[in-house]
Amino acid sequence: RAGVPYSVITRNPDGASELEGRGAPVLIADYMRAGLLRDLNVASARALVIVDDDTEMTERTVSVVRSVAPELRLITRATSPEGFQGLQSLGAQHILTAPREVAAGILDLLTPPEVTRADITRHLAEHPPVTLNATQRAQCEHAAHNAGPVTPEADVCLECVAQGDxxxxxxxxxxxxxxxCCDSSRNKHATAHARRQDHPVIRSAEPGETWAYCYEHQWTK
Ligand SMILES: [Zn+2]
Ligand SMILES: [Zn+2]
Ligand SMILES: [Zn+2]
Known part of the structure; x- marks a missing residue:
């Protein structure tokens, strides 16, 4: 959204097809193979962001990348203090922790100079995290466990934008x-996402609306 060119390497076909649906350039490949990273000339990138949830996988990837591109700026994510130290000793320069810090930190490091930190702060303030209220949370176990807070990823339907719709x-x-997009829209991308990812609870993303819905239990509150 900041206009920074990027591409994604993932080993997960489901994740790849979801990203492709949103118009992202995706390569399905094993990014722990040094030969692949060399063929892709990963050393010429401005930075490499490694966002695996698994600390051990992240550490292995950092080691392989370091053997191919010793100077490349590495941005990684740690989920524990031990993980942080491990990544530091392997030579990752930027180790982020909370998900929000990851998003803000990646933007900070990669956005072009004309996009200022103030722009990003303003954007985050205009798009605060959303949660379900107590009444909604009490409706079903899905709502209780998927109550947020989540930060809406965009204020457009990225899949519609990608296909020009x-x-x-x-x-x-x-x-x-x-x-x-909603079920009155041609593409019904919200429902498609809920079914594909098995994420049953949605909330209106329209300004001023707070109602939520569970696809499994079919309530609206
Ligand atoms: Zn439910
Ligand atoms: Zn859509
Ligand atoms: Zn989801």
């Missing part, structure tokens, strides 16, 4: 923050 209303997934 329009939408009627926007919905936000309370499990992951995905934003998709």
């Amino acid at each position: 329009t939408w009627v209303h926007l919905r936000v997934c309370m499990t992951c923050g995905h934003v998709g």
